[in-house]
Amino acid sequence: MTSIDDLSKVTLEEGVLRITISTAANGTSLDDEGMIQGAVALESFGNDIGSILLVGEGPNFCAGGNVRAFASAPDRGEYVEGVAQNLHTFVRALDAASVPVVAGIHGWAAGAGMSLVCLADIAIGGTSTKLRPAYPSIGFTPDGGMSWSLPRIVGAGRAREILLSDSIIGGDEAVRLGILTRLVGDDEVQEEAARLARTLAHGPSSSYAGIKALLRSSRTNTLSEQLDAEAASIKTAANSPIGREGVDAFVEKRRPDFVAAKQA
Template structure:
Protein backbone atom coordinates (compact mmCIF):
# COMPACT_ATOMS: atom_id res chain seq x y z
CA UNK A 1 0.00 0.00 0.00
CA UNK A 2 1.32 3.46 -0.93
CA UNK A 3 2.33 5.68 1.98
CA UNK A 4 1.44 9.38 2.03
CA UNK A 5 5.12 10.06 2.71
CA UNK A 6 5.94 8.65 -0.73
CA UNK A 7 3.66 11.09 -2.57
CA UNK A 8 5.11 14.39 -3.77
CA UNK A 9 1.83 16.16 -4.61
CA UNK A 10 -0.07 15.17 -1.46
CA UNK A 11 0.45 15.90 2.24
CA UNK A 12 -1.51 14.97 5.35
CA UNK A 13 -1.03 17.39 8.23
CA UNK A 14 -3.28 17.77 11.28
CA UNK A 15 -6.04 15.88 9.50
CA UNK A 16 -5.93 18.05 6.35
CA UNK A 17 -5.24 16.13 3.15
CA UNK A 18 -3.70 18.72 0.81
CA UNK A 19 -3.76 17.78 -2.89
CA UNK A 20 -1.91 19.82 -5.51
CA UNK A 21 -4.01 19.67 -8.67
CA UNK A 22 -1.83 22.01 -10.79
CA UNK A 23 1.65 23.52 -10.74
CA UNK A 24 3.40 26.32 -12.59
CA UNK A 25 4.62 23.75 -15.12
CA UNK A 26 2.66 23.61 -18.38
CA UNK A 27 0.85 26.86 -17.63
CA UNK A 28 -0.88 25.59 -14.46
CA UNK A 29 -2.74 22.95 -16.45
CA UNK A 30 -4.24 19.94 -14.68
CA UNK A 31 -1.50 17.84 -13.10
CA UNK A 32 -1.93 14.14 -13.87
CA UNK A 33 0.51 13.13 -11.15
CA UNK A 34 -1.43 15.15 -8.59
CA UNK A 35 -4.67 13.46 -9.65
CA UNK A 36 -3.21 9.96 -9.45
CA UNK A 37 -1.60 10.62 -6.08
CA UNK A 38 -4.75 12.33 -4.80
CA UNK A 39 -6.89 9.33 -5.70
CA UNK A 40 -4.35 6.99 -4.08
CA UNK A 41 -4.32 9.08 -0.90
CA UNK A 42 -8.11 9.21 -0.69
CA UNK A 43 -8.22 5.43 -0.89
CA UNK A 44 -5.30 4.95 1.53
CA UNK A 45 -5.77 7.24 4.52
CA UNK A 46 -9.55 6.97 4.88
CA UNK A 47 -10.64 7.87 8.39
CA UNK A 48 -7.45 9.83 9.11
CA UNK A 49 -8.74 12.62 6.84
CA UNK A 50 -10.54 15.45 8.60
CA UNK A 51 -10.79 17.62 5.49
CA UNK A 52 -9.51 17.76 1.93
CA UNK A 53 -7.82 20.88 0.52
CA UNK A 54 -7.44 21.34 -3.24
CA UNK A 55 -4.77 23.83 -4.28
CA UNK A 56 -2.94 25.03 -7.35
CA UNK A 57 0.72 25.97 -7.10
CA UNK A 58 1.26 28.74 -9.59
CA UNK A 59 -0.54 31.78 -10.93
CA UNK A 60 -3.86 29.94 -11.20
CA UNK A 61 -5.89 27.34 -9.36
CA UNK A 62 -6.03 25.35 -12.59
CA UNK A 63 -6.11 26.56 -16.19
CA UNK A 64 -7.63 23.33 -17.49
CA UNK A 65 -6.19 20.47 -19.51
CA UNK A 66 -2.81 20.63 -21.21
CA UNK A 67 -3.95 21.66 -24.70
CA UNK A 68 -0.43 21.56 -26.13
CA UNK A 69 -0.19 17.91 -25.07
CA UNK A 70 -3.54 17.27 -26.78
CA UNK A 71 -2.20 18.80 -29.98
CA UNK A 72 1.02 16.75 -29.89
CA UNK A 73 -0.67 13.39 -29.33
CA UNK A 74 -0.52 10.95 -32.31
CA UNK A 75 -4.12 9.92 -31.62
CA UNK A 76 -5.85 12.85 -29.93
CA UNK A 77 -9.05 10.98 -29.12
CA UNK A 78 -7.16 8.14 -27.48
CA UNK A 79 -4.95 10.55 -25.54
CA UNK A 80 -7.83 12.69 -24.28
CA UNK A 81 -9.80 9.57 -23.33
CA UNK A 82 -6.93 8.50 -21.08
CA UNK A 83 -6.67 11.99 -19.57
CA UNK A 84 -10.41 11.88 -18.82
CA UNK A 85 -10.11 8.38 -17.35
CA UNK A 86 -7.39 9.46 -14.90
CA UNK A 87 -9.28 12.64 -14.06
CA UNK A 88 -12.51 10.76 -13.45
CA UNK A 89 -10.88 8.23 -11.12
CA UNK A 90 -9.93 11.23 -8.97
CA UNK A 91 -13.37 12.85 -9.33
CA UNK A 92 -15.12 9.66 -8.22
CA UNK A 93 -12.80 9.34 -5.20
CA UNK A 94 -13.35 12.99 -4.31
CA UNK A 95 -17.13 12.68 -4.65
CA UNK A 96 -17.14 9.58 -2.44
CA UNK A 97 -15.04 11.23 0.29
CA UNK A 98 -16.80 11.63 3.62
CA UNK A 99 -14.64 14.59 4.70
CA UNK A 100 -15.42 18.18 3.62
CA UNK A 101 -13.65 19.34 0.44
CA UNK A 102 -12.24 22.88 0.38
CA UNK A 103 -10.84 24.57 -2.74
CA UNK A 104 -8.57 27.61 -2.66
CA UNK A 105 -9.40 29.19 -6.03
CA UNK A 106 -6.96 31.93 -7.01
CA UNK A 107 -6.51 33.26 -10.53
CA UNK A 108 -8.21 31.19 -13.22
CA UNK A 109 -10.26 28.04 -12.78
CA UNK A 110 -10.93 26.98 -16.36
CA UNK A 111 -12.08 23.70 -17.89
CA UNK A 112 -11.14 20.89 -15.55
CA UNK A 113 -10.26 23.50 -12.93
CA UNK A 114 -13.82 24.80 -12.95
CA UNK A 115 -15.09 21.22 -12.77
CA UNK A 116 -13.10 20.74 -9.56
CA UNK A 117 -14.46 23.98 -8.10
CA UNK A 118 -17.98 22.70 -8.74
CA UNK A 119 -17.15 19.49 -6.83
CA UNK A 120 -15.87 21.29 -3.72
CA UNK A 121 -18.06 21.62 -0.63
CA UNK A 122 -16.57 25.06 0.03
CA UNK A 123 -14.71 27.12 -2.57
CA UNK A 124 -12.84 30.24 -1.47
CA UNK A 125 -12.06 32.71 -4.25
CA UNK A 126 -10.28 36.04 -4.60
CA UNK A 127 -11.47 39.33 -5.99
CA UNK A 128 -9.54 38.54 -9.17
CA UNK A 129 -10.72 34.93 -9.51
CA UNK A 130 -12.25 34.02 -12.86
CA UNK A 131 -13.98 30.83 -13.97
CA UNK A 132 -14.66 29.58 -17.48
CA UNK A 133 -15.85 26.25 -18.88
CA UNK A 134 -13.31 26.66 -21.73
CA UNK A 135 -14.32 23.44 -23.48
CA UNK A 136 -16.15 25.06 -26.41
CA UNK A 137 -13.17 27.32 -27.09
CA UNK A 138 -11.23 24.27 -28.30
CA UNK A 139 -14.24 22.39 -29.69
CA UNK A 140 -14.49 19.99 -26.73
CA UNK A 141 -17.29 18.96 -24.36
CA UNK A 142 -17.08 18.98 -20.54
CA UNK A 143 -15.47 16.39 -18.31
CA UNK A 144 -14.90 16.12 -14.58
CA UNK A 145 -18.64 16.09 -13.95
CA UNK A 146 -19.30 19.71 -14.94
CA UNK A 147 -22.37 18.82 -17.00
CA UNK A 148 -23.77 17.17 -13.84
CA UNK A 149 -22.64 19.53 -11.06
CA UNK A 150 -23.13 22.92 -12.73
CA UNK A 151 -26.89 22.52 -13.42
CA UNK A 152 -27.38 21.50 -9.79
CA UNK A 153 -25.58 24.61 -8.58
CA UNK A 154 -26.94 27.30 -10.91
CA UNK A 155 -29.99 25.66 -12.49
CA UNK A 156 -30.35 23.97 -15.86
CA UNK A 157 -31.10 27.09 -17.91
CA UNK A 158 -28.19 29.09 -16.52
CA UNK A 159 -25.83 26.12 -16.84
CA UNK A 160 -26.85 25.76 -20.47
CA UNK A 161 -26.08 29.42 -21.09
CA UNK A 162 -22.72 29.28 -19.30
CA UNK A 163 -21.59 26.14 -21.13
CA UNK A 164 -22.79 27.07 -24.61
CA UNK A 165 -21.53 30.67 -24.38
CA UNK A 166 -18.29 29.60 -22.73
CA UNK A 167 -18.94 32.38 -20.24
CA UNK A 168 -16.20 34.02 -18.21
CA UNK A 169 -17.52 34.35 -14.65
CA UNK A 170 -15.91 36.84 -12.29
CA UNK A 171 -15.57 36.25 -8.58
CA UNK A 172 -18.57 38.33 -7.51
CA UNK A 173 -20.85 36.63 -10.02
CA UNK A 174 -19.52 33.20 -9.07
CA UNK A 175 -20.44 33.87 -5.43
CA UNK A 176 -23.90 35.08 -6.44
CA UNK A 177 -24.43 31.91 -8.49
CA UNK A 178 -23.19 29.69 -5.67
CA UNK A 179 -20.14 28.33 -7.52
CA UNK A 180 -17.79 30.08 -5.10
CA UNK A 181 -18.67 30.30 -1.42
CA UNK A 182 -17.10 33.68 -0.70
CA UNK A 183 -14.29 36.02 -1.69
CA UNK A 184 -11.22 37.25 0.15
CA UNK A 185 -8.26 39.28 -1.07
CA UNK A 186 -6.34 37.60 -3.86
CA UNK A 187 -3.29 37.23 -1.64
CA UNK A 188 -5.39 35.67 1.12
CA UNK A 189 -7.06 32.85 -0.83
CA UNK A 190 -4.59 30.08 -0.03
CA UNK A 191 -4.22 31.08 3.61
CA UNK A 192 -7.98 31.34 4.17
CA UNK A 193 -8.69 28.04 2.42
CA UNK A 194 -6.02 26.33 4.55
CA UNK A 195 -7.42 27.93 7.72
CA UNK A 196 -10.91 26.72 6.90
CA UNK A 197 -9.65 23.22 6.09
CA UNK A 198 -7.91 23.04 9.47
CA UNK A 199 -11.04 24.26 11.26
CA UNK A 200 -13.16 21.62 9.52
CA UNK A 201 -10.59 18.92 10.31
CA UNK A 202 -11.03 19.76 13.99
CA UNK A 203 -14.82 19.86 13.77
CA UNK A 204 -17.57 17.23 14.23
CA UNK A 205 -16.35 14.76 11.61
CA UNK A 206 -19.22 12.28 11.90
CA UNK A 207 -21.69 15.14 11.55
CA UNK A 208 -19.94 16.25 8.37
CA UNK A 209 -19.84 12.73 6.94
CA UNK A 210 -23.52 12.28 7.78
CA UNK A 211 -24.42 15.55 6.08
CA UNK A 212 -22.49 14.56 2.97
CA UNK A 213 -24.11 11.14 2.92
CA UNK A 214 -27.57 12.73 3.11
CA UNK A 215 -26.74 15.18 0.33
CA UNK A 216 -25.50 12.28 -1.78
CA UNK A 217 -28.65 10.23 -1.21
CA UNK A 218 -30.85 13.24 -2.01
CA UNK A 219 -29.70 12.99 -5.63
CA UNK A 220 -32.01 10.03 -6.18
CA UNK A 221 -34.32 9.81 -3.14
CA UNK A 222 -37.93 10.92 -3.01
CA UNK A 223 -38.85 13.28 -0.15
CA UNK A 224 -40.33 10.35 1.79
CA UNK A 225 -37.15 8.31 1.34
CA UNK A 226 -35.00 11.28 2.32
CA UNK A 227 -37.04 11.86 5.48
CA UNK A 228 -36.43 8.23 6.46
CA UNK A 229 -32.72 8.64 5.77
CA UNK A 230 -32.61 11.84 7.86
CA UNK A 231 -34.39 10.20 10.79
CA UNK A 232 -31.98 7.26 10.79
CA UNK A 233 -28.97 9.55 10.43
CA UNK A 234 -29.89 11.96 13.24
CA UNK A 235 -30.64 9.07 15.61
CA UNK A 236 -27.24 7.56 14.85
CA UNK A 237 -25.60 10.94 15.39
CA UNK A 238 -27.32 11.38 18.76
CA UNK A 239 -25.67 8.22 20.10
CA UNK A 240 -22.24 8.90 18.58
CA UNK A 241 -19.37 10.23 20.73
CA UNK A 242 -19.39 13.47 18.75
CA UNK A 243 -23.15 13.86 19.03
CA UNK A 244 -23.03 13.22 22.78
CA UNK A 245 -20.24 15.75 23.21
CA UNK A 246 -22.09 18.36 21.19
CA UNK A 247 -25.29 18.04 23.23
CA UNK A 248 -23.46 17.87 26.57
CA UNK A 249 -21.39 20.96 25.70
CA UNK A 250 -24.54 22.88 24.77
CA UNK A 251 -26.21 21.99 28.06
CA UNK A 252 -23.04 22.80 30.03
CA UNK A 253 -22.65 26.11 28.13
CA UNK A 254 -19.11 25.33 27.03
CA UNK A 255 -17.29 24.91 23.74
CA UNK A 256 -17.52 21.31 22.49
CA UNK A 257 -14.28 19.30 22.33
CA UNK A 258 -14.87 17.31 19.17
CA UNK A 259 -11.21 16.34 18.84
CA UNK A 260 -11.28 14.37 22.09
CA UNK A 261 -14.70 12.95 21.21
CA UNK A 262 -13.31 11.51 17.97
CA UNK A 263 -10.76 9.55 19.98
CA UNK A 264 -13.29 8.22 22.47
Protein backbone atom coordinates (compact mmCIF):
# COMPACT_ATOMS: atom_id res chain seq x y z
CA MET A 1 0.00 0.00 0.00
CA THR A 2 1.30 3.46 -0.94
CA SER A 3 2.02 5.70 2.06
CA ILE A 4 2.37 9.46 2.41
CA ASP A 5 6.16 8.96 2.64
CA ASP A 6 6.33 7.43 -0.86
CA LEU A 7 4.77 10.06 -3.10
CA SER A 8 7.22 10.52 -5.95
CA LYS A 9 4.47 11.50 -8.40
CA VAL A 10 3.07 14.36 -6.31
CA THR A 11 4.38 17.56 -4.73
CA LEU A 12 2.76 20.12 -2.44
CA GLU A 13 4.22 23.59 -2.79
CA GLU A 14 2.60 26.97 -1.97
CA GLY A 15 -0.68 25.16 -1.42
CA VAL A 16 -0.65 23.60 -4.90
CA LEU A 17 -0.90 19.81 -5.02
CA ARG A 18 0.80 18.88 -8.28
CA ILE A 19 -0.05 15.39 -9.55
CA THR A 20 1.83 13.81 -12.44
CA ILE A 21 -0.59 11.65 -14.40
CA SER A 22 1.86 10.52 -17.10
CA THR A 23 5.58 10.53 -17.86
CA ALA A 24 7.65 10.06 -21.00
CA ALA A 25 8.04 6.41 -20.03
CA ASN A 26 5.62 4.07 -21.80
CA GLY A 27 4.74 6.72 -24.36
CA THR A 28 3.09 9.12 -21.88
CA SER A 29 0.41 6.55 -21.11
CA LEU A 30 -1.57 6.90 -17.88
CA ASP A 31 0.69 6.42 -14.87
CA ASP A 32 -1.02 3.91 -12.60
CA GLU A 33 1.22 4.81 -9.66
CA GLY A 34 0.40 8.48 -10.22
CA MET A 35 -3.29 7.67 -9.78
CA ILE A 36 -2.65 5.73 -6.58
CA GLN A 37 -0.38 8.41 -5.13
CA GLY A 38 -2.76 11.17 -6.17
CA ALA A 39 -5.63 9.56 -4.27
CA VAL A 40 -3.42 9.09 -1.18
CA ALA A 41 -2.25 12.71 -1.33
CA LEU A 42 -5.78 14.07 -1.66
CA GLU A 43 -6.80 12.21 1.47
CA SER A 44 -3.61 12.84 3.45
CA PHE A 45 -2.85 16.53 2.89
CA GLY A 46 -6.42 17.76 3.50
CA ASN A 47 -6.62 21.45 4.44
CA ASP A 48 -3.04 22.09 3.32
CA ILE A 49 -4.22 21.82 -0.29
CA GLY A 50 -5.35 25.10 -1.85
CA SER A 51 -5.61 23.87 -5.43
CA ILE A 52 -4.85 20.79 -7.50
CA LEU A 53 -2.72 20.81 -10.66
CA LEU A 54 -2.81 17.89 -13.09
CA VAL A 55 0.18 17.64 -15.43
CA GLY A 56 1.88 15.25 -17.79
CA GLU A 57 5.66 15.01 -18.06
CA GLY A 58 6.63 14.32 -21.65
CA PRO A 59 5.35 15.33 -25.09
CA ASN A 60 1.68 14.74 -24.13
CA PHE A 61 -0.64 15.38 -21.20
CA CYS A 62 -1.67 11.72 -21.35
CA ALA A 63 -1.92 9.38 -24.33
CA GLY A 64 -4.37 7.04 -22.60
CA GLY A 65 -3.89 3.61 -21.08
CA ASN A 66 -0.76 1.52 -21.58
CA VAL A 67 -2.04 -0.69 -24.40
CA ARG A 68 1.17 -2.73 -24.54
CA ALA A 69 0.67 -3.64 -20.88
CA PHE A 70 -2.90 -4.60 -21.67
CA ALA A 71 -1.68 -6.90 -24.44
CA SER A 72 0.92 -8.66 -22.29
CA ALA A 73 -1.36 -9.29 -19.28
CA PRO A 74 -2.22 -12.98 -18.66
CA ASP A 75 -5.84 -12.00 -18.03
CA ARG A 76 -6.50 -8.81 -19.95
CA GLY A 77 -9.93 -8.19 -18.45
CA GLU A 78 -8.72 -8.56 -14.90
CA TYR A 79 -5.67 -6.39 -15.52
CA VAL A 80 -7.65 -3.60 -17.23
CA GLU A 81 -10.26 -3.69 -14.48
CA GLY A 82 -7.51 -3.17 -11.90
CA VAL A 83 -6.16 -0.17 -13.82
CA ALA A 84 -9.69 1.24 -14.08
CA GLN A 85 -10.32 0.76 -10.36
CA ASN A 86 -7.14 2.66 -9.45
CA LEU A 87 -8.14 5.43 -11.85
CA HIS A 88 -11.66 5.51 -10.46
CA THR A 89 -10.45 5.76 -6.85
CA PHE A 90 -8.51 8.84 -7.95
CA VAL A 91 -11.46 10.21 -9.94
CA ARG A 92 -13.77 9.91 -6.92
CA ALA A 93 -11.23 11.70 -4.71
CA LEU A 94 -10.72 14.39 -7.35
CA ASP A 95 -14.47 14.93 -7.77
CA ALA A 96 -14.92 15.19 -3.99
CA ALA A 97 -12.14 17.77 -3.61
CA SER A 98 -13.33 21.12 -2.28
CA VAL A 99 -10.50 23.04 -3.98
CA PRO A 100 -10.18 24.09 -7.65
CA VAL A 101 -8.74 21.52 -10.05
CA VAL A 102 -6.55 22.90 -12.86
CA ALA A 103 -5.19 20.84 -15.76
CA GLY A 104 -2.42 21.90 -18.13
CA ILE A 105 -2.99 20.00 -21.37
CA HIS A 106 -0.18 19.97 -23.90
CA GLY A 107 -0.05 17.59 -26.84
CA TRP A 108 -2.55 14.74 -26.71
CA ALA A 109 -5.17 13.97 -24.09
CA ALA A 110 -6.58 10.61 -25.16
CA GLY A 111 -8.60 7.93 -23.41
CA ALA A 112 -8.20 8.29 -19.65
CA GLY A 113 -6.30 11.51 -20.29
CA MET A 114 -9.39 13.04 -21.89
CA SER A 115 -11.50 11.70 -19.01
CA LEU A 116 -9.32 13.60 -16.54
CA VAL A 117 -9.54 16.77 -18.64
CA CYS A 118 -13.34 16.54 -18.42
CA LEU A 119 -13.09 16.46 -14.61
CA ALA A 120 -10.95 19.59 -14.29
CA ASP A 121 -12.58 22.82 -13.14
CA ILE A 122 -10.27 24.78 -15.41
CA ALA A 123 -8.44 23.17 -18.34
CA ILE A 124 -5.70 25.14 -20.09
CA GLY A 125 -4.76 23.86 -23.55
CA GLY A 126 -2.26 24.80 -26.22
CA THR A 127 -2.77 25.61 -29.88
CA SER A 128 -1.64 22.08 -30.80
CA THR A 129 -3.64 20.29 -28.10
CA LYS A 130 -5.80 17.41 -29.33
CA LEU A 131 -8.31 15.25 -27.49
CA ARG A 132 -9.70 11.86 -28.45
CA PRO A 133 -11.80 9.26 -26.61
CA ALA A 134 -9.61 6.53 -28.19
CA TYR A 135 -11.54 3.66 -26.58
CA PRO A 136 -13.30 2.44 -29.76
CA SER A 137 -9.97 2.33 -31.61
CA ILE A 138 -8.96 -0.67 -29.47
CA GLY A 139 -12.46 -2.07 -29.01
CA PHE A 140 -12.88 -0.77 -25.46
CA THR A 141 -15.52 1.31 -23.68
CA PRO A 142 -14.87 4.50 -21.66
CA ASP A 143 -13.56 4.69 -18.11
CA GLY A 144 -12.52 7.55 -15.85
CA GLY A 145 -16.08 8.88 -15.85
CA MET A 146 -16.09 10.04 -19.48
CA SER A 147 -19.53 8.57 -20.17
CA TRP A 148 -20.82 10.69 -17.25
CA SER A 149 -18.84 13.92 -17.59
CA LEU A 150 -18.75 14.42 -21.36
CA PRO A 151 -22.56 14.53 -21.86
CA ARG A 152 -22.78 17.11 -19.08
CA ILE A 153 -20.23 19.30 -20.84
CA VAL A 154 -21.24 19.02 -24.50
CA GLY A 155 -24.76 17.59 -24.34
CA ALA A 156 -25.97 14.03 -24.80
CA GLY A 157 -26.21 14.07 -28.59
CA ARG A 158 -22.77 15.56 -29.16
CA ALA A 159 -21.25 13.18 -26.60
CA ARG A 160 -22.72 10.19 -28.44
CA GLU A 161 -21.21 11.41 -31.70
CA ILE A 162 -17.79 12.07 -30.15
CA LEU A 163 -17.64 8.69 -28.39
CA LEU A 164 -19.07 6.52 -31.17
CA SER A 165 -17.04 8.10 -33.97
CA ASP A 166 -13.92 8.38 -31.79
CA SER A 167 -13.60 12.02 -32.80
CA ILE A 168 -10.31 13.88 -32.74
CA ILE A 169 -11.03 17.29 -31.23
CA GLY A 170 -8.63 20.15 -31.83
CA GLY A 171 -7.96 22.87 -29.28
CA ASP A 172 -10.23 25.51 -30.82
CA GLU A 173 -13.17 23.12 -31.06
CA ALA A 174 -12.54 21.86 -27.52
CA VAL A 175 -12.83 25.43 -26.25
CA ARG A 176 -16.06 25.97 -28.22
CA LEU A 177 -17.48 22.76 -26.75
CA GLY A 178 -16.45 23.75 -23.22
CA ILE A 179 -14.04 20.85 -22.69
CA LEU A 180 -11.07 23.23 -22.55
CA THR A 181 -11.35 26.58 -20.80
CA ARG A 182 -8.95 28.47 -23.05
CA LEU A 183 -5.83 28.15 -25.16
CA VAL A 184 -2.36 29.61 -24.77
CA GLY A 185 0.82 29.02 -26.74
CA ASP A 186 2.04 25.43 -26.65
CA ASP A 187 5.15 26.47 -24.73
CA GLU A 188 3.06 28.40 -22.20
CA VAL A 189 0.60 25.67 -21.15
CA GLN A 190 2.49 24.33 -18.13
CA GLU A 191 3.56 27.75 -16.88
CA GLU A 192 0.07 29.25 -17.23
CA ALA A 193 -1.64 26.29 -15.56
CA ALA A 194 0.85 26.45 -12.67
CA ARG A 195 0.40 30.22 -12.33
CA LEU A 196 -3.37 29.84 -12.20
CA ALA A 197 -3.14 27.02 -9.65
CA ARG A 198 -0.95 29.19 -7.40
CA THR A 199 -3.36 32.11 -7.68
CA LEU A 200 -6.33 29.93 -6.80
CA ALA A 201 -4.44 28.36 -3.89
CA HIS A 202 -4.21 31.82 -2.31
CA GLY A 203 -7.84 32.71 -3.01
CA PRO A 204 -11.04 32.49 -0.94
CA SER A 205 -10.87 28.77 -0.14
CA SER A 206 -14.20 28.49 1.71
CA SER A 207 -15.91 30.28 -1.18
CA TYR A 208 -14.44 27.79 -3.64
CA ALA A 209 -15.54 24.91 -1.42
CA GLY A 210 -19.07 26.30 -1.28
CA ILE A 211 -19.21 26.80 -5.04
CA LYS A 212 -18.07 23.24 -5.71
CA ALA A 213 -20.53 21.84 -3.17
CA LEU A 214 -23.36 23.71 -4.89
CA LEU A 215 -22.29 22.46 -8.30
CA ARG A 216 -22.27 18.89 -6.99
CA SER A 217 -25.73 19.22 -5.44
CA SER A 218 -27.09 20.71 -8.67
CA ARG A 219 -26.56 17.34 -10.36
CA THR A 220 -29.62 15.93 -8.58
CA ASN A 221 -31.46 18.86 -6.98
CA THR A 222 -34.60 20.48 -8.29
CA LEU A 223 -34.45 24.24 -8.81
CA SER A 224 -36.32 24.79 -5.56
CA GLU A 225 -33.95 22.50 -3.66
CA GLN A 226 -30.95 24.26 -5.21
CA LEU A 227 -32.30 27.68 -4.24
CA ASP A 228 -32.56 26.49 -0.63
CA ALA A 229 -29.01 25.15 -0.82
CA GLU A 230 -27.76 28.47 -2.23
CA ALA A 231 -29.46 30.46 0.54
CA ALA A 232 -27.92 28.25 3.24
CA SER A 233 -24.52 28.38 1.58
CA ILE A 234 -24.37 32.16 1.18
CA LYS A 235 -25.46 32.59 4.82
CA THR A 236 -22.56 30.38 5.91
CA ALA A 237 -20.19 32.27 3.61
CA ALA A 238 -21.25 35.67 4.96
CA ASN A 239 -20.40 34.63 8.52
CA SER A 240 -17.15 32.88 7.64
CA PRO A 241 -13.74 34.52 8.24
CA ILE A 242 -13.13 34.62 4.48
CA GLY A 243 -16.56 36.09 3.75
CA ARG A 244 -16.08 38.74 6.43
CA GLU A 245 -12.64 39.61 5.04
CA GLY A 246 -14.00 39.88 1.51
CA VAL A 247 -16.82 42.24 2.47
CA ASP A 248 -14.65 44.33 4.81
CA ALA A 249 -11.94 44.68 2.16
CA PHE A 250 -14.52 45.80 -0.41
CA VAL A 251 -15.95 48.44 1.92
CA GLU A 252 -12.49 49.60 2.97
CA LYS A 253 -11.33 49.67 -0.67
CA ARG A 254 -8.35 47.41 -0.11
CA ARG A 255 -7.16 44.08 -1.43
CA PRO A 256 -8.55 41.15 0.61
CA ASP A 257 -6.09 38.90 2.41
CA PHE A 258 -7.84 35.55 2.19
CA VAL A 259 -4.81 33.57 3.32
CA ALA A 260 -4.65 35.43 6.63
CA ALA A 261 -8.43 35.15 7.01
CA LYS A 262 -8.25 31.39 6.54
CA GLN A 263 -5.58 31.09 9.23
CA ALA A 264 -7.41 33.34 11.70
